[in-house]
Amino acid sequence: MTHLPFRDAVGALGFEKLATDFAKLELANVKYGEITPTKVFKYESENTLKTLGSFKKFQYHEMFLNPVTFVSENSVRLSEEFVSKLEGPSKDNRLCLLGEKGSGKSTLITQAQALALSKHENDILVLHIENPEKVRNGSSDYIFNPKTKKYQQPMFTKRWIYKMRQANENLLKKMPLTRDISFQSKRVDYNLKKRTNTLFDFLLHNHDFGKTIPTSAFTFFVEELEAHSKNIPILVSIDDFNSIIDQPITLYRHTDFTSIHLSEFEMGDFILKVAGGQINFAKGGVLLAVKGDKKLSGKNLSVALKQEAHDPYSKTIDRGIVEALDKNGGIKAFSVNNLTKSETEQLLRFYQASGVLHVKDYATKDSYKSAEELGQEKAAIRAGKPDQTVFNSEEQFDKIVENQYTVSTGNPGFLVQATALSY
Numbered sequence: 113m114t115h116l117p118f119r120d121a122v123g124a125l126g127f128e129k130l131a132t133d134f135a136k137l138e139l140a141n142v143k144y145g146e147i148t149p150t151k152v153f154k155y156e157s158e159n160t161l162k163t164l165g166s167f168k169k170f171q172y173h174e175m176f177l178n179p180v181t182f183v184s185e186n187s188v189r190l191s192e193e194f195v196s197k198l199e200g201p202s203k204d205n206r207l208c209l210l211g212e213k214g215s216g217k218s219t220l221i222t223q224a225q226a227l228a229l230s231k232h233e234n235d236i237l238v239l240h241i242e243n244p245e246k247v248r249n250g251s252s253d254y255i256f257n258p259k260t261k262k263y264q265q266p267m268f269t270k271r272w273i274y275k276m277r278q279a280n281e282n283l284l285k286k287m288p289l290t291r292d293i294s295f296q297s298k299r300v301d302y303n304l305k306k307r308t309n310t311l312f313d314f315l316l317h318n319h320d321f322g323k324t325i326p327t328s329a330f331t332f333f334v335e336e337l338e339a340h341s342k343n344i345p346i347l348v349s350i351d352d353f354n355s356i357i358d359q360p361i362t363l364y365r366h367t368d369f370t371s372i373h374l375s376e377f378e379m380g381d382f383i384l385k386v387a388g389g390q391i392n393f394a395k396g397g398v399l400l401a402v403k404g405d406k407k408l409s410g411k412n413l414s415v416a417l418k419q420e421a422h423d424p425y426s427k428t429i430d431r432g433i434v435e436a437l438d439k440n441g442g443i444k445a446f447s448v449n450n451l452t453k454s455e456t457e458q459l460l461r462f463y464q465a466s467g468v469l470h471v472k473d474y475a476t477k478d479s480y481k482s483a484e485e486l487g488q489e490k491a492a493i494r495a496g497k498p499d500q501t502v503f504n505s506e507e508q509f510d511k512i513v514e515n516q517y518t519v520s521t522g523n524p525g526f527l528v529q530a531t532a533l534s535y
Contacts (some may be wrong), residue, residue: 127174139152141153144228148183149185150184150313160280161225163230163275164240164275166240168351170433173527173530174531175528182458185449190446195231197397202346210447212523214526216526219312219353234283235345240350244351245352260328262377264327264377266324286310297317314333343395345397348399356374384436398443422434457513462507468532469512
């Protein structure tokens with residue numbers, strides 16, 4: 113059916129179209145102030161989130177016709193500690209999600225975006241970088257801009273700008289330019305006027321982001337965002353943040369073949385300045401999430417988040433990175449906890465109600481059965497009805513909950529894998 117390997121094929125072949133429609137369950141939309149722990153919600157802003165890349169691959173989206181999300185106590189805390197503060201300066205509202213692998217950090221970013229869009233009735237600009245590793249892994253072309261003294265990555269930048277423009281189109285059309293700008297695109301001269309043309313017009317017609325010559329388009333775009341943030345909140349979210357912070361030496365090279373540092377790239381510099389509060393939006397926030405376990409393997413982010421003491425003589429710490437992130441009071445760590453037993457039970461009940469988890473009687477050896485079960489089977493055989501042994505589905509479900517919670521300690525990633533692959 114496809115040339116892709118299995119893991120990529122699962123996401124590319126659209127198996128979610130074959131999933132059971134759960135409209136009968138009457139799920140409510142994720143809305144700010146209306147989320148309740150231990151309940152499953154759907155996304156009203158699903159198309160926007162898909163365009164931004166908020167739904168990551170390998171999250172078992174093929175289980176349902178449309179993306180759904182389980183709200184836990186983590187979601188409520190994030191709403192109170194981050195989403196509620198988007199009316200203030202972004203430098204004072206910077207959060208980094210920490211938790212073990214599979215605890216739902218990426219899902220919490222998506223929930224925060226949905227809650228922010230709900231709270232502000234879509235009048236909030238969302239900038240999302242789902243895979244910052246592409247800034248450093250050598251997958252894009254790059255060119256040096258002698259004016260800014262930074263390297264630009266046309267291929268990466270233009271694709272990111274395109275997705276951002278598509279997701280925020282309606283809002284960008286409400287943001288008039290604060291100054292005039294002239295440029296040429298496809299042999300056509302454009303002279304955009306302040307207060308007449310919008311930021312959407314600039315992003316639509318200006319193709320300088322993808323040119324293999326030095327340009328100032330990205331700088332102009334960021335400065336316009338800063339100007340408009342007085343009225344329109346800007347939410348910046350970055351997933352897998354530690355993939356670039358703990359490995360700031362990129363796979364790109366200078367002309368003398370020495371490695372290029374993350375801060376020498378236009379997009380890398382933007383990420384560091386936004387995360388450190390040097391680029392400050394009058395209204396907004398910065399939400400970061402790490403990849404992997406709660407105990408960070410790299411030193412840079414651990415020190416920046418005050419997880420470890422700063423040893424100024426350490427050769428494994430990038431002092432420039434740590435100091436950049438530590439500006440303006442530093443980034444606040446947000447601990448993502450695993451689900452409680454009651455939350456685990458409610459999540460598995462939803463899987464059962466939606467047809468993902470099928471509770472059925474499995475044949476087992478007599479040595480594994482209780483005396484009561486053996487007695488019921490023998491009585492049924494004596495009565496000539498061996499197929500009418502008593503099976504209690506609720507009791508079997510309770511056993512599944514007990515087993516899965518004991519093995520996973522409430523890790524959502526493990527639970528969804530165990531459900532999708534075992535039952």
